[in-house]
Amino acid sequence: MRVLVVEDELRLAANIVAGLREAGFAVDHAADGLAASAYAEQDLFDLIVLDLMLPGRDGKSVLRTLRARGIHSPVLILTAQEGKASTIELLNAGADDYLAKPFDLGELIARAKALIRRSKGKSSPVLQVGELSIDTVRQTVTRDLRTFDLSPTEYRILEYLAHRPRAVVSKKELLEHLYDYDWEHHSNVIEAHISNLRRKLTSAEEEPIIETLRHRGYRLRVEEVR
Amino acid sequence: MTSSASITRRITSSVLALELLAALVLIATVANHERDVQFTVFKTNLRASANALFGTLQEAENKGGSIALDSSARSLPAAAVYRVSDGNGNVLGIQGPAPLIEVAPGTFIKLMVNGQPYLFYSMSGERAIDPGKPFAVYHHVRIIYGLPTKRVWHEVVEAVRFFAFATLLLLGTTAFFLTWLIRKLLTPVRELALEADRINTDTWFFNAPQSSKRFMELRPLASAIEKSIHRLQRSFEQQRRFTSDAAHELKTDLAVIKSSLQVLSMKRRTVEEYEHGIAGSLEDLKRLESTVQKMLALARLEQAPTIQNQSCDFSEVVLESVALNQPFAEIRELTIVPSGTELAVQVPVGKKDALLLCANVFMNALQHSPSHGHIDVMMTQTPGSVCLKVRDRGPGIEEEDRPMLFDAFYRGDTSRSRETGGTGLGLSICKAICDRSGGSISISNHPEGGALVDILLPVLPDDPPAV
Structure with a gap:
């Protein structure tokens, strides 16, 4: 399974990429919103892990354009913002799940697997x-x-x-x-x-x-x- | 209930008190005037009655050279007291216990008769019998005529009573209408209060009611509330943004450390991998520590400035800071060129803060300069203030970033700054230090390229007098 990690904090991105790779995923990394859009629009990814605060173009607008272009890859949002309102807004904009920073890497991997499973029409691990x-x-x-x-x-x-x-x-x-x-x-x-x-x-x-x-x-x- | 003053009650009672005072003065005046009028009438009446009595005497039949008063010829009030006598002391006519007194004719006199106050009028006249004839007899007649004054006083008291009753009625009506009127006039104030009451931290919306804008007296209050709400909202939003940005910053740093350690513990690793992982985590911790330290510094600086006798030699601080930044400058092959730092100049900033200010400004310049360039540090003194200009040869600042440059956590270029170690707090700290000492800081683009930081600090007198 191939995952796109969009995160501008490079140290964090490196850790997520390393963790996901160890869990058996093929992982690509984009450090800003524009690169993220360019990657994601190739429609090769089984999951997109998307940070919200991005230089160039923010995560929400990346998400909206993806959905507008008909890309159905599940999207897991990473956010350091608080508040129910923003969570609701994100889910309504087409996100599938979200994790608040600082998150647990194990949880990220488990959610990634669950999202991929669901998107392939399976419910059992x-x-x-x-x-x-x-x-x-x-x-x-x-x-x-x-x-x-x-x-x-x-x-x-x-x-x-x-x-x-x-x-x-x-x-x-x-x-x-x-x-x-x-x-x-x-x-x-x-x-x-x-x-x-x-x-x-x-x-x-x-x-x-x-x-x-x-x-x-x-x-x-x-x-x-x- | 605690004592709470009411404007309605106060105005009403003040107006009523004034009205009452005016009424009392009016009643006094009226009573005085009424008494004068009543007594004038009374005296005229007395005089007229006395004259009438004399007239009766003139017409009385002459009985052998003597005269007598025919009292039945005149209808006189029963309460009237009089005595008519001739020059020889013979009483010609009497009614009631008329006093025997000698008073100048044509005058009034108060006397008590039967325990009642009476006013008497005395007059005298000549009764001539057969005047013009050789046998004419002349009688000198004295009349004293009195009436009780009780009735006059009764009239006066009646008039006063009427006025007092009217005044009381007026006061009551006034109190009622005044209360109603004030209530009605104060409605805009209540509406204003109601609107102001709706404001809370979630809804910073204040729309002054139309009624309060209509009144000249309320307009300043409404606009003052509007303005202060706006200011409060801005500062509240600023605070909220700061908290949210600070949380974001800390969470990101924590997420890095946490994920680093979690990756490390996903499986068994070699000693080298562990060592590398620990070293990396320590680096990340150092970042977190620096963020926390800067936030604490900012919090300390932004507290209300306390009166303290901190000062330092700014020239010395600038030179020291240049020396401290030299190693970093050398790595990037940059030169810092200070000028104008020959003379000592005392500024009202603690040395630690002054060093922090310079370090932040120099670090910014060093980070934004291309390699092999130089940074100008120019210090100029004017009476009362010292100016420090720091110019780099970097790309300068974007015009759209300018208003936000001193906001906490603001970074001109988000993608780069975290990597270059910026937390976005440096310039906020600089601004807090300058503000605290009564100075200022601004950033502009140098006409020949590069950013120019302008710091202006007040200068302390050379020898502060010992207190």
Whole structure:
């Protein structure tokens, strides 16, 4: 999942980015309102963490233009301002949640996960795809009491696919949502990770759980309920 | 209930007291006048009656050279007392216990008769029998005629009583109408109070009622309330903004520290990572500490100036501050060029505050200057004041920032300032120091580029007389 962090206080931004990355997100950072708008309008982000007091353009106006342009990424507002009025105004302007500074980083990560989950149409932190059970909090994958040892990237690919079972997800989309701009793009990394995943999740005699559709992308196969 | 004075009651009672006084004077005058009139009439009446009595005597039949008064010929009041006598002491006619007295004819005299006050008139005349004839007899007649004055006094008292009653009626009516009128006239005051009562910290809206604007006497009050509400609102808003900005600042600093430590504790890390994290957190703490310190300094300076005999040599302070800032200037390869600091000049600012003032101004100049430039520090003395001009070669100030430059937490460029260590409190502190000592500070753009800070401080006399 890819998150955009918009925060002008660089030390704070660095901490949020580090925390989110450790939690398994691909994170991009914008330090002012104009950069934030430019980033967000690419519509690549599964979540936007937005500070309110920004140089250039304030958070509220960034939020309004985003919603006006039809970008539906969930937005989590960070604010150091007090008062119910401003909270109501923000939620009415299209924000999905808000956190008051100084916030708890653990809470920020938990809310980020919850917002992403909701935006993908899921309510439980445990995703059930066929026989696979993906715990998005502990980041573990189990199948018939078997636990798989996945690398962070493999887990992220699987989780992304699991949010959209049966849909074809292109390699480009995977790249866009699993890697931030700091990452060197090599399109074959995805192929390598997919093949590793497939090997780890399915034994030789089973049908592969991830299908490759040539020139189209990947699909998580879901067996019909027995 | 505590004693509370009422304007209505006061005005009413004052007017009533004045009215009463006027009425008393009027009654006294009227009584006096009435008495005069009544007595004049009474005396005329007496004289007329006495003359009538004499007339009766003139017409009386002559009985052998002597005369007698036929009292039945005249109808005289029963209360009347008179005596008519001739020159030989023979009484010609009498009614009542007329006193036997000798008074000059044509005069009035007060006497008590039967325990009642009477006024008597005495007159004399000649009764001639057969005048013009050789056997004419002349009788010298004396008449004394009196009536009780009780009736006159009764008239006077009646008149006074009438006036007193009328006055009382008038006073009552006045009191009633006056109270009503004052109540009615004071309505705008009540409306003004009602409107003023609506003001609280949430609604700083005061619209003077039309009624209070109509009256010349209330207009200054209404406009004074309006103005002071406006001033209060401004200072309240300023305070609120300061609190909110201060909270924002502190929360941001806290958020940095908290998140730094939380990232550090997300998983087990190497010793190097921990060391790096702790060092970073200490840096962040230092920022927080400096913010708090500056806020406290500002709070101390903005308190009402206390009378204190603090002073320092401003030239010395400027030179010391330049020396203190030298290391930072060297890092940025800038030179500070002070001038005009040869003469000692005493200013009414404590040395600590003066150093803080200079440090803040120099730091601002150093931070906004491009490298390899220089900063001019010019000090000039005029009688009674000293002026310090600090000019940098930076981008100068934006015209739109100018009114807010001295506001707490205001930063010309929000994106940059936190990184350069500014809290947005430096200039507010400078202004507080200058204001406190009766000086001033302003910032403008130098015509040849760069910002120019102008500080004006009052100068103390060289040798303050020992008190």
